[in-house]
Amino acid sequence: MKTVIMAGGQGTRISELFPDIPKPLIPICGKPVLEWEICNLRDQGFKDFVFTVSHMADKIKNYFGDGSKFGVHIEYFVEETPLGNAGALFKIHNLDDDFLLLNADSVFDVDFNRFVAFHKSHHGLVSLFTHPNSHPYDSGLIIADDNKSVLQWLTKEDKRPEFYKNRVNAGLHVISPKALALSGIDASLIGKEIDGKVYKVDLDRQILKPLCGSDNVFCYDSPEYVKDMGTPDRFNQVKKDFEAGLISAKNLSNKQKAVFLDRDGTINKYVGFLRNIDDFDLLPGVAEAIKKINESGYLAIVVTNQPVVARGEVSVDELTQIHNKMETLLGKAGAYLDAIYYCPHHPDKGFEGEIKELKIDCCCRKPKPGLLLKAALDFNIDLKNSFMVGDSESDIKAGHNAGCNSVMIGNNKKCDQDKTYGSLLDFVINCLDKNVNRS
Ligand SMILES: [Mg+2]
Numbered sequence: 001m002k003t004v005i006m007a008g009g010q011g012t013r014i015s016e017l018f019p020d021i022p023k024p025l026i027p028i029c030g031k032p033v034l035e036w037e038i039c040n041l042r043d044q045g046f047k048d049f050v051f052t053v054s055h056m057a058d059k060i061k062n063y064f065g066d067g068s069k070f071g072v073h074i075e076y077f078v079e080e081t082p083l084g085n086a087g088a089l090f091k092i093h094n095l096d097d098d099f100l101l102l103n104a105d106s107v108f109d110v111d112f113n114r115f116v117a118f119h120k121s122h123h124g125l126v127s128l129f130t131h132p133n134s135h136p137y138d139s140g141l142i143i144a145d146d147n148k149s150v151l152q153w154l155t156k157e158d159k160r161p162e163f164y165k166n167r168v169n170a171g172l173h174v175i176s177p178k179a180l181a182l183s184g185i186d187a188s189l190i191g192k193e194i195d196g197k198v199y200k201v202d203l204d205r206q207i208l209k210p211l212c213g214s215d216n217v218f219c220y221d222s223p224e225y226v227k228d229m230g231t232p233d234r235f236n237q238v239k240k241d242f243e244a245g246l247i248s249a250k251n252l253s254n255k256q257k258a259v260f261l262d263r264d265g266t267i268n269k270y271v272g273f274l275r276n277i278d279d280f281d282l283l284p285g286v287a288e289a290i291k292k293i294n295e296s297g298y299l300a301i302v303v304t305n306q307p308v309v310a311r312g313e314v315s316v317d318e319l320t321q322i323h324n325k326m327e328t329l330l331g332k333a334g335a336y337l338d339a340i341y342y343c344p345h346h347p348d349k350g351f352e353g354e355i356k357e358l359k360i361d362c363c364c365r366k367p368k369p370g371l372l373l374k375a376a377l378d379f380n381i382d383l384k385n386s387f388m389v390g391d392s393e394s395d396i397k398a399g400h401n402a403g404c405n406s407v408m409i410g411n412n413k414k415c416d417q418d419k420t421y422g423s424l425l426d427f428v429i430n431c432l433d434k435n436v437n438r439s
C-alpha cells in the first residue's frame, strides 16, 4: 500500500521556534519528525511513499532523497502553486489502489496494519483514524453508528447535540481512489485560475464530508498516540511525551496497561438503578482523576453492569445518551475515556417489561471478567499490570477473575486483600502515580 504524506504545510505558528526549517524537518530527540514517521511505517512494511511538498521543498528533498538511505522509496509531488491539501491527490500518477494519507503536521506511532485491516473489513471508501481528545468542546466531532459508519461530521462551528461522544478526526486516513472520483472534481481545473482565484481542493470539505452518511466512510477508534505539534506549546508537550516513551508505548502492537473503571458509585453519584439521564452527575474529583490517568499512559476504560437494559427500563439508545453525557461532562474538564463496555444482561427471568433475550446467565456481568477480557483482546491489554477500580465487591472480584489488581474505593469500606481508597482521585494520586514513576 502506498503512503501519501502531505508535507507542504507552512507551519506558521510553530515556525516561531524553527524559522528556517520546514515543519516535517523539525527535530524531536535529534531526528526530524517526518523521519520518525517514515521509520515507523517502514518497520511495519510500508515502504512506498509519495511526499507532496511546496514550502521549502528543496530542504525536504535534499534530506530524504529517493529514500534509499532510509530503506524506503520516496517520490515527490512538488506544488509550484499551492493546490489545497488534496489537489495533489488528483495529479499523482499511479495512485490506483487504496492508499494511506497522512499529515506531516502530526506526531504518531500507530499500528498501521491494524488500521488497514479495519479498513478492509468494513469495505468503505474512506477510513478515518479517530480518537477522543482532551478538548472535544472546541474540536470537530465525528458521529457514527454502532458499526462505525460515519453519519455526521461536525466542524467546531456546527451546532452540536447537548451530549455527544468524544470522537475526533486525527488526520490519518485510508482512502480509495474511488472517493476522489466520486467527489466530481475536475482534475484538469485544479491549479488553474478561475474568476481570478486559483482552484484548490480541500480534503475534508470537498471529498470526505460529502461521503458521510452513505456507508462510505468509517471511523477507526484507537487510543494510540497522534498529536498535532503545530504550536510551540504542543511541540513541547510532544517532546516531553516522546522522551518519556509514551508515544511508542501506546502503539497497539505493544502490550497496554489500563485502569478499568466501574461507573455507578465510582464515576457518577450512586442513585440505585440509574434510569433517568438527569440523575447522572460526576462525583467530585473524578474528571481530575481521569485526566491524570490519560496523562499517565494507562488506558481509561469503563466496565459497567447495566441490568436496567434487560429489565426494559433503559433502552440501548437511552444508555448511549447517558454515556454521551458522561463523556461530555468529562470532556469539558479535559478528561476522556478510551472505551466503554457494558453488560446489558441479568440472569433472573419472569418480570413484567423485561427483554427476554437479555435475561441470560452471560459471561460479562461482573463479577464475571467478560467485559475486561473483551477489552484486553480489543486493545492488547496486559491484565496483570492493570487495575480494576470500583465501589463494590463484584468489581473487586471481576478484577481478580480477570487477573488484574483490584482497588476498592469509598470511605468505610474494607476489603481483605485489596487496597482501599477514599475516592478515584485518592487512588490515582496515591497508587497509580507511584506505579507510573516506578515503571
Ligand atoms: Mg458501582
Ligand SMILES: [Zn+2]
Pocket: 343, 344, 345, 362, 363, 364, 365
Ligand atoms: Zn452480560
